[in-house]
Amino acid sequence: MDETPAVTALRGVLADAFDRVAERVAGVAADLSIADAVWRPDPEANSIAWLLWHLTRVQDDHVADLAGTEQVWTSEGFVDRFGLPFPPDAHGYGHTSEDVGQVRVAPAELVEYHRAVRAATDRYLATVTAAELERVVDTSWDPPVTAAVRLVSVIDDCAEHIGQAAYVKGLLERRA
DSSP states (O other), rough: OOOHHHHHHHHHHHHHHHHHHHHHHHHHTOOOOHHHHHSSSTTTTTTTTHHHHHHHHHHHHHHHHTTOOOOOHTSSSSSHHHOOSSSSSOSTTTTTTHHHHHHOOOHHHHHHHHHHHHHHHHHHTTTOOHHHHHHHEEOSSSOOEEEEHHHHHHHHHHHHHHHHHHHHHHHHHHHH
């Protein structure tokens, strides 16, 4: 394995970024009932439950693709436990307002799923080498997307959605 100081440092930075997302997921979900988690500021807005589910599904999907492994969603049975009315490969892109309203999952379950995805992410990050980071994973973009760029994209998407979930939780708390 490529153990240059730069790769070792980059693995640490990536792990830290994913840790911060996981901490925020647990923090946003803390003390929420299912009713709180599915509350929406208006009928077209995303709920906390949907936002947490979506960001975790995207991380699961993209990291599993990079690692060449099955997604935690299916391999650890979360797809069946959650019982959502979507195909197993759904992760929220293109969801309608009606779809958002169908994500009714206990916050503790969302945190458990995210923790399992975080563990799978750690397993992948432990294997990352300079060659892996430079590997092209999507040629449909110009420039082509490398594994490193995909990881940054996942972190960015997760950070954006966890910020949205925290904002919705703040609106919920102010409403009370």
